[in-house]
Amino acid sequence: MCTAVTYKKDDFYFGRTLDYEFSYGEEIAVTPRNYPFRFRETGDISNHYAIIGTAHIADGYPLYYDAVNEKGLAAAGLNFVGNAHYREKINGMDNVAQFELIPWILCKCQNLCEARKLLEKINITNTPFSDKFPVAELHWIISDKTGSITLESVKDGIKIYDNPAGVLTNNPPFDMQMFNLNNYRNLSAKTPEIPTFSSALPFSEYSRGLGALGLPGDLSSQSRFVRATFVKENSVCEPDENSCVSQVFHIMDSVAQPRGCCELKNGEYEITVYTVCYNADKVIYYYTTYDNRQITAVDINRENLNSDALLHYPMKTGEQILFQN
Incomplete structure (x- = not known):
């Protein structure tokens, strides 16, 4: 399970968590402008926008989980198990394998407007990278400083949604996630001055934060969508780089998964493997x-x-603690 969030101050920020029970050995990968991408059906691209992101490197190829290109367009794939549906090759369409989608968009497009245009003829195919890598069931958030869209390939076909929240988690489909926000329209960062429950009963303001009473705190994808959206929409920070980066990590911390709280099978637990901003x-x-x-x-x-x-750099996974004395 995962969560992706956008954040805008003077600069545009794009963050995500990857929540899983283990790491695939992901690294920070940089594909320079002249790295040759060899797409299975749409041809080779040997000159393109440079890209940096999180990827598993397989046979010298970056299998990107999330990335941003040099023009500021960002994309991330999140688990969408049970709802994602890919097809065989369709003549007359841009047939892009699921694992090729992020580089295909970020190679070609410098902004969200161009990405929308590129996706008009897309068919996401069920072609695996290799026998060792089954096709992942994903949906995607694609964003720049002007906004976000969500891309889903389901049994009904390709769905492209405007994403005004700038947030994505996992199931259910995105339109249901957005509709569910209606159930939390009363939440506020401020404590209500006048109780709406009843004017005849005595209510005391016994704690700070009562305006957010009812904000879901569990780890389900639907609850994380609500919580990440609320925290993002009410986040305040200074416009300098360190403050903004710190704030994005605080937003992502609101949906982080500590080991032990989401038990799977055989004593395994889902954790937030990494967080990126x-x-x-x-x-x-x-x-x-x-x-x-x-x-x-x-x-x-x-x-x-x-x-x-x-180019690729292994993630630093060992705890680094600064002693002040």
């Missing part, structure tokens, strides 16, 4: 991992972006 305007990748809460950064602008060689 992109400054999409400056194209800087910030991250933490479950056992390393120190924010670590990779700046795409420090790399040779005209290279044709894939």
Whole structure:
């Protein structure tokens, strides 16, 4: 399970958690402008926008979980098990394998408007990367500083939704997630001054935060969608880079999964394997991992972006503690 969130101050930020019971050995991957992407059906692209993101590297190929390109367009794939449905190749359509989707969009598009246009003819195919990698059941959030869309491939076909919340989790489908927000329209960061329950009963303001009473606190994807949206919409911070990056991590912390609270099978537990925050305007990748809460950064602008060689950095997963004495 995962959560993705956008945040806008002077710069545009894009964050996500990856929640799972183990890591696939993901790394921070940079594909320079001349790295050759060989798409199964739509042809090769040997010159494109540079991309940085989280990926599992397989046979020299970055299988991106989330990424942003040098123009500030971001995308992330989140689990959508049971609802995702991909098809065989369809003539006359842009046939893109599920694992190719993020690089296909970020290679070609410099903004959300161009991404919308590109997706008009898309058919997401059920082609696996290899026998070792089954096709993941995902849906996607695609964002830039102007807004967000959600892309879903279901049995009814391709669905492209405007995403005014700038948030995505997992099931149910996105339109149901948005409708569910209606059930929480009374929540507020402020404590109501006049109780609406009854004017005849005595109500005391016994605690701060009563305006958010009823905000769901469980780890289900529907509850995380509500909680992440509420926290994001009520977040306040200074416009400088450190404050914004810190604030995005605080927003993501509101939906983080500590080990032990979501038990699976055979004594396994879902945890927040990593959390990432992109400054999409400056194209800087910030991250933490479950056992390393120190924010670590990779700046795409420090790399040779005209290279044709894939660059990748292993995540720092060991806890780093600063002693002050």
